[in-house]
Amino acid sequence: MTLTKYDITLSRLTEDKIELVRHWRNDPKISRYMEFRELITVEMQKAWFQRINNPQNYYFILIFEGKEIGLANIRDIDAEHQSGEGGLFIYADEYLNSEVPFRAVLALNDFCFETLQLQEMIAHIMKDNPRALEFNVALGYVAENAEDSSPKPKYRLTKEIYFKHRERIARFLGLPKS
Amino acid sequence: MELETFIQNFADQFMDPDADVFTADTDFHKLSGWSSLTALLEMAMIEEQYGITLTGNDIRNTPTLRALFDIIQSRK
Numbered sequence: 001m002t003l004t005k006y007d008i009t010l011s012r013l014t015e016d017k018i019e020l021v022r023h024w025r026n027d028p029k030i031s032r033y034m035e036f037r038e039l040i041t042v043e044m045q046k047a048w049f050q051r052i053n054n055p056q057n058y059y060f061i062l063i064f065e066g067k068e069i070g071l072a073n074i075r076d077i078d079a080e081h082q083s084g085e086g087g088l089f090i091y092a093d094e095y096l097n098s099e100v101p102f103r104a105v106l107a108l109n110d111f112c113f114e115t116l117q118l119q120e121m122i123a124h125i126m127k128d129n130p131r132a133l134e135f136n137v138a139l140g141y142v143a144e145n146a147e148d149s150s151p152k153p154k155y156r157l158t159k160e161i162y163f164k165h166r167e168r169i170a171r172f173l174g175l176p177k178s
Numbered sequence: 179m180e181l182e183t184f185i186q187n188f189a190d191q192f193m194d195p196d197a198d199v200f201t202a203d204t205d206f207h208k209l210s211g212w213s214s215l216t217a218l219l220e221m222a223m224i225e226e227q228y229g230i231t232l233t234g235n236d237i238r239n240t241p242t243l244r245a246l247f248d249i250i251q252s253r254k
Contacts, residue, residue, distance in 0.1 A: 094238065095238070096214075097207065097212050097213050097214055097216070097217060098214060098217050098234055098237065098238050099214065099217050099218055099221065099234040099237065100214075100234060101214045102214060102218060103234075131213045131214070131215075134193065134213065134215050135213070135214055135215055138215050138218070169218065172218050172219075172221055172222040172225075173218070173221070173234070
């Protein structure tokens with residue numbers, strides 16, 4: 001399964017790519033922003049893939065300009081509440097602090113809200129990652145509890161708010177209206 | 179359009195412009211406040227202030243503020 005939108009391709013994670021993802025995920029430049037920071041072994045990665053390779057979880061390799069540059073996901077989809085938890089990391093340094101993460105997240109969120117028909121997305125954002133925080137706030141994510149003192153507070157993004165923010169971001173990127 | 183004004187406009191898009199030093203030869207990709215959001219805001223600022231639409235590729239492949247200014251000038 002592949003989706004191409006905003007000039008970026010999301011290719012659903014297959015077993016032959018899990019070692020690539022493990023390599024990315026074990027790199028300290030990525031793991032430092034994750035809750036689980038221990039070394040992930042081959043066996044752990046295989047077991048993880050068995051847990052997430054189902055309709056409740058979609059993990060995608062991000063492909064831009066022909067290169068595999070990172071991973072995006074919607075996980076723990078709750079059909080009853082029409083919600084799920086989004087996530088994204090860019091491994092390729094040249095695209096890290098660029099407009100490319102916005103292309104990726106717009107493609108992911110469109111899939112979540114338009115194809116999966118979710119009403120809400122959730123994100124847990126580490127307080128020591130201000131770039132991720134400002135990125136998600138720009139998308140319309142709002143803290144569930146402004147006084148949450150945990151290291152990884154919960155943020156919510158509704159479909160309605162996302163579409164308003166998408167319009168503005170797409171214009172900045174010079175993208176046609178969806 | 180003056181380079182100095184452009185540099186000030188560029189710095190104004192940063193959350194904390196005082197945390198970085200902005201000169202014509204600054205490699206803006208290495209500034210502490212540089213992020214995906216800043217990149218997006220700069221593209222918007224350039225479109226709104228100068229009427230030029232830059233691509234993500236322009237931003238990614240241009241090393242300094244002077245070089246970015248030159249691209250804008252050349253497309254006016």
